[in-house]
Amino acid sequence: MRVAVIGASGRMGKNLITAVNNADGVTLGAAILKPASSLVGADAGEIAGVGKLGVAAVASLVDCVNDFDVLIDFTTPALTLSNAAFCAEHHKAIVVGTTGLTDHEKAELNEAAKRSPVVFAPNMSVGVNLTLKLLATAAEILGDDYDVEIVEAHHRHKVDSPSGTALRMGEVVAEALGRDLKECAVYGREGQTGARTQKEIGFETIRAGDVVGEHSVWFATEGERIEIVHKASSRMTFAKGAVRAASWLAGKPAGMYDMQDVLNLK
Incomplete structure (x- = not known):
């Protein structure tokens, strides 16, 4: 080729x-x-x-x-x-x-x-795409009892937010849970937002320095938290x-x- x-x-x-x-x-x-x-x-x-x-x-x-x-x-x-x-x-x-x-x-x-x-694909990394598979499996097993939050960090020059990878992670989790990400996504929180709803999927964005790309997906409930993390250094x-x-x-x-x-x- x-x-x-x-x-x-x-x-x-x-x-x-x-x-x-x-x-x-x-x-x-x-x-x-x-x-x-x-x-x-x-x-x-x-x-x-x-x-x-x-x-x-x-x-x-x-x-x-x-x-x-x-x-x-x-x-x-x-x-x-x-x-x-x-x-x-x-x-x-x-x-x-x-x-x-x-x-x-x-x-x-x-x-x-x-x-x-x-x-x-929003991310060509082999590791990220394996992570997507792990996220789907985790969401299917954990179900609606676990809150889902996605935290991503990139370098100061990145122009889109959240990252395409973070959005794809949200889509994969939402699909596994039978949700529509457009309806349940929450992008950042500020002020008196009230208590978190059960089915929302939250996104938090960091832009700083020369970070190549980091993504962390939290599945959290009372008593425990599971984090699935991918970090790219190059x-x-x-x-x-x-x-x-x-x-x-x-x-x-x-x-x-x-x-x-x-x-x-x-």
Whole structure:
């Protein structure tokens, strides 16, 4: 599989190039930058700090349309949808790690998946996706007797809140409990809020320093508390998972997939 990385000069982009370079079964086919970037034309491997790879960074997907089979995209919702439409039109697969998509934007991504294979997950980490499986199991066993609270922390530059991962954790727990997260979610608390209701799922957000990503889900009742925690210390965790998803897409038909499919956790 020839992989294209968009946003190649960013923190995530550099990790993705490194992960592709270190992985078996995939090769870097293209690296895309902003059109105005001074690094257009530079070797992608040198941009990422892994040495020359013989792949010159380009300014758009049009410039490398014949050089890749799957695109890895951790950009912004609007750009991701544009890229997904491009991949669908040109029969390319895409791995989407972009967070902050609205329901409408997710519906647009699903339309693209009707024409080409898409892996979309708010978190590409293998550990996080195993955690989602554990959360579903815990919620099914513990039921409504336990209060559920989700605490997440990320670096100061993260623009969406709560994180896509925290929201997915809430969705998984809500589904296991037979609830609709849109109806039971409570985002932060302030002032005289009254006693906690039995079926609400609370979210607390921390933004500070250079925290890569931490998520803690509490199941608490009188007398005990269970915490299921995942902590990421490097973006390489997400990059490796995304590359694993890209490799998994080889030969897959058009459709919407997630990391639970990639890891055979369903």
